[in-house]
Amino acid sequence: MNITIADLAKVTGLAKSTVSGVLNNKEGFSAKTRQKVLQAAEKYGYVPNEIARGLSSNSTGSIGLIIKDITNPFYNHMTKGVQEVAEEHGYTVFLCSSGESHQAEIKHIQAMVRKRVDGLVIAPLLEEVSFDHIFALNQKPVPFVLLGKIQGLECDTVEFDDYGGGRQAAELLLESGHTRIGFVRGLSTSRASKLRFEAFADTMRQRGVPIDEKFIFDGAKGLRTASPQVPGWRKQKRRTALPP
Amino acid sequence: MNITIADLAKVTGLAKSTVSGVLNNKEGFSAKTRQKVLQAAEKYGYVPNEIARGLSSNSTGSIGLIIKDITNPFYNHMTKGVQEVAEEHGYTVFLCSSGESHQAEIKHIQAMVRKRVDGLVIAPLLEEVSFDHIFALNQKPVPFVLLGKIQGLECDTVEFDDYGGGRQAAELLLESGHTRIGFVRGLSTSRASKLRFEAFADTMRQRGVPIDEKFIFDGAKGLRTASPQVPGWRKQKRRTALPP
DNA sequence: TTGTAAGCGTTATCAT
DNA sequence: ATGATAACGCTTACAA
Numbered sequence: 001m002n003i004t005i006a007d008l009a010k011v012t013g014l015a016k017s018t019v020s021g022v023l024n025n026k027e028g029f030s031a032k033t034r035q036k037v038l039q040a041a042e043k044y045g046y047v048p049n050e051i052a053r054g055l056s057s058n059s060t061g062s063i064g065l066i067i068k069d070i071t072n073p074f075y076n077h078m079t080k081g082v083q084e085v086a087e088e089h090g091y092t093v094f095l096c097s098s099g100e101s102h103q104a105e106i107k108h109i110q111a112m113v114r115k116r117v118d119g120l121v122i123a124p125l126l127e128e129v130s131f132d133h134i135f136a137l138n139q140k141p142v143p144f145v146l147l148g149k150i151q152g153l154e155c156d157t158v159e160f161d162d163y164g165g166g167r168q169a170a171e172l173l174l175e176s177g178h179t180r181i182g183f184v185r186g187l188s189t190s191r192a193s194k195l196r197f198e199a200f201a202d203t204m205r206q207r208g209v210p211i212d213e214k215f216i217f218d219g220a221k222g223l224r225t226a227s228p229q230v231p232g233w234r235k236q237k238r239r240t241a242l243p244p
Numbered sequence: 245m246n247i248t249i250a251d252l253a254k255v256t257g258l259a260k261s262t263v264s265g266v267l268n269n270k271e272g273f274s275a276k277t278r279q280k281v282l283q284a285a286e287k288y289g290y291v292p293n294e295i296a297r298g299l300s301s302n303s304t305g306s307i308g309l310i311i312k313d314i315t316n317p318f319y320n321h322m323t324k325g326v327q328e329v330a331e332e333h334g335y336t337v338f339l340c341s342s343g344e345s346h347q348a349e350i351k352h353i354q355a356m357v358r359k360r361v362d363g364l365v366i367a368p369l370l371e372e373v374s375f376d377h378i379f380a381l382n383q384k385p386v387p388f389v390l391l392g393k394i395q396g397l398e399c400d401t402v403e404f405d406d407y408g409g410g411r412q413a414a415e416l417l418l419e420s421g422h423t424r425i426g427f428v429r430g431l432s433t434s435r436a437s438k439l440r441f442e443a444f445a446d447t448m449r450q451r452g453v454p455i456d457e458k459f460i461f462d463g464a465k466g467l468r469t470a471s472p473q474v475p476g477w478r479k480q481k482r483r484t485a486l487p488p
Numbered sequence: 489t490t491g492t493a494a495g496c497g498t499t500a501t502c503a504t
Numbered sequence: 505a506t507g508a509t510a511a512c513g514c515t516t517a518c519a520a
Contacts, residue, residue, distance in 0.1 A: 057512090
């Protein structure tokens, strides 16, 4: 049985509202009262119930983050950043991975809304047909920011300068004196990859450096980490892994 | 304004408990009632409030995962696994990264308890002096499982066969015909690293293969991924990153 | 089969 | 400066 504000009120002989007020550092309580409440809280190991607080105050102190795959270095670095900022502001983050599944993405967004997160950061699967679930969010009270732009949707986004990035990469190599430069393209459906390659090709052309088709590759699906890859581990009988 | 069960009760002319029952797929409601409720829910875009449900039912459907660093391949693969299983069971996971900070770990555990998570998976900083915060958890109603064993603490753990792993690695290389085998040890404080190296050394000795000290390194702090490393990005004025 | 009412632990609005 | 009391939205006995 967990000890509640009502319990503290009882043992201190004060009212619930008083106890609550003190616990929330509100103004207008005598030093004596403060002390009594704080001591009792300490003595009985009071732990605030954020669920109840959330119901009453209509804010949960948590935000949802929806990404494709936490195993992907891009997303885990992003996650780290989101968490850092969230923490600075006293928030904690729900992490959801949609994998490659549009359905999972939809499900997770709905789950986050049911959990009444105070906000949502979504890195949506962009190679998709329908964005209805994102559009629907715009009708709901929950604020969100999107990674990447969706045509026809007016909302907060974080976007990438893919063309600029491609150019920078090419320039860096060219300026270091390299000329036989290869390029690993992503999936043919990726607009980002297309832009980066375009920039690369343009830059090479502008500098008068020929592109050797031998060094152009296609269909990369992401970076491979140096980590233990455990595809389909659920199916294996046993597995071992090395802790850090 | 969000629509609630009370609203649905009003528009259908039914009682709150009836609406709740139907929505939760309980037995004992006429097809007609079911239909009425479901239609109204659909029509008005009812979204269950899991916070209220949590307060009432005393379970939140979320679990906390506390790790060191989501950027570390070991932890993000682990996180992926935890999430997969959580999802299968209808849970969602709070992710907290303690970095290298013992204080952060403590803070996060407390935060999870306040959020009334249904359970906790903790990969504690093991090179620490005090485990009071973990011991304290044992007094609380929240179930948890630990990554690694803590002396004198009776609780559920997931452990690693570090010695066995070291042996397996050595055997694999030896059986492939290699003999000039190096070893990258971790921090000198890591018991895990020590065990793995011991196993490696023992195996080499048993097979009569000499160890060349030239190939033994110390102090590795983790795997380095192929990802964009952005140390101290908060301090930078601008940064760019490439989406996947 | 459906309705009534109490309760979950807070916060917030009044009085006092 | 403190206390009653009503929300918050849901679940769950217990009645009808």
